[in-house]
Amino acid sequence: MSRRPTIGILTSGGDCPGLNAVIRAATKSAIRLGYDVVGFLKGYEGLVDPVSYMPLDAQNTAGILLQGGTILGSTNKGRFTSLVGEGERVRIDPELLAQASATVQQFGLAGLICVGGDGSLGIAQQLYEHGIPVVGVPKTIDNDLSCTAFTFGFDSAVATATDALDRLHTTAASHERVMVLEVMGRHAGWIALHAGIAGGGDVILLPEIAWTFEHVCRKVVERDREGKNFTLIVVAEGAHLPDGGLVHAGNAGQGQVKLGGIGELVGCEVAARLGREVRTVVLGHLQRGGTPTPFDRMLATEFGAYATRLVHEGQFGEMVCYRPPD
Incomplete structure (x- = not known):
């Protein structure tokens, strides 16, 4: 040509x-x-x-x-x-x-x-x-x-997730709530880890590290005893459940499953076990967009x-x- x-x-x-x-x-x-x-x-x-x-x-x-x-x-x-x-x-x-x-x-x-x-x-x-x-x-x-x-793309996604945590921090503290933020990360928890640390997350759940609901609830109770009546939980969409499974949001086509819903599940478990008020936010494609x-x-x-x-x-x-x- x-x-x-x-x-x-x-x-x-x-x-x-x-x-x-x-x-x-x-x-x-x-x-x-x-x-x-x-x-x-x-x-x-x-x-x-x-x-x-x-x-x-x-x-x-x-x-x-x-x-x-x-x-x-x-x-x-x-x-x-x-x-x-x-x-x-x-x-x-x-x-x-x-x-x-x-x-x-x-x-x-x-x-x-x-x-x-x-x-x-x-x-x-x-x-x-x-x-x-x-x-x-x-x-x-x-x-x-x-x-x-x-x-x-990673640094921008972390910046978006960190900004979300900063905003959730103020509303969580005001209402003494447990806030769960679900971020992307199918096989790796880099976004959850970096944003969780930068945004002052109290619990960070990654695909690479095993965890239990007992561990999560223990941290919430520990903060309550310290007079910190709110908790920020950051969870990667690919974080494995305690039994090793994944939470699926549907079929993404081409033989792939769509991950999503782990944040809501964690929030429901914390609410049921501790009787705490919990709110869940799924950051989704906001992590992919923008400047x-x-x-x-x-x-x-x-x-x-x-x-x-x-x-x-x-x-x-x-x-x-x-x-x-x-």
Whole structure:
């Protein structure tokens, strides 16, 4: 399509703050290195029939640094689906891989930058194994990808959850209530842990650590005895019940279950056992939306610029990452 070498970019999976910062930085860096840039719409779906894309340049990426979401759109449904979690993998239809490869050849792509989480990067790996020159950029609010200390989107999600705890703190104290805040975190409790500490949570329940209702109630009683007649409980949606099970909110499709409801269950147990007034708040997609924090803008910008550098140097099958100095 273009006489100049071209770099492609797509955003896949759940959205998070910082995606547009990656797109902007990758585009600016690519132009500086002499490339044209094309963005494929709605994740990997944009690579296959009907192919959907938009040229990216300095004009249409200006001003998007501070915008949440992604100007390219995204999806975690559709024909390209990969289960998330350790050891989980779904083979992509070979016909889809062939169509994606044909699109890459049609556009004469020097490389394809794929921005996504564990499921989306698993798809990127299959594209690479099919001969497509891929570079990965890690993205998830859960901060649960290996090889990188932080993923962009995480800091923004923690900031949102911490702000919620700050607000719940005042109303809990005023009414002497137990407040339960349920946050995202399917397999990892990073958001609950960081926000819980930063927001002064009294009980933090994580997927990685076993707990019992007795432990939770004991903490509430302990605070009552100390004259602190309110308690803040933070729980990750993927926190396992004492019997090892998970609380499901329904079917998310594509073989995945939708987690949710653990916060309400914890609240009901505390109310029933202690006779306390309890309120539960599910933060939900507020954690994914809105303006990225300065840290996420910086990290996403560095990721985007370096992903372009990897394409320029022909280092495919690699993922950019953040490793702080020891």
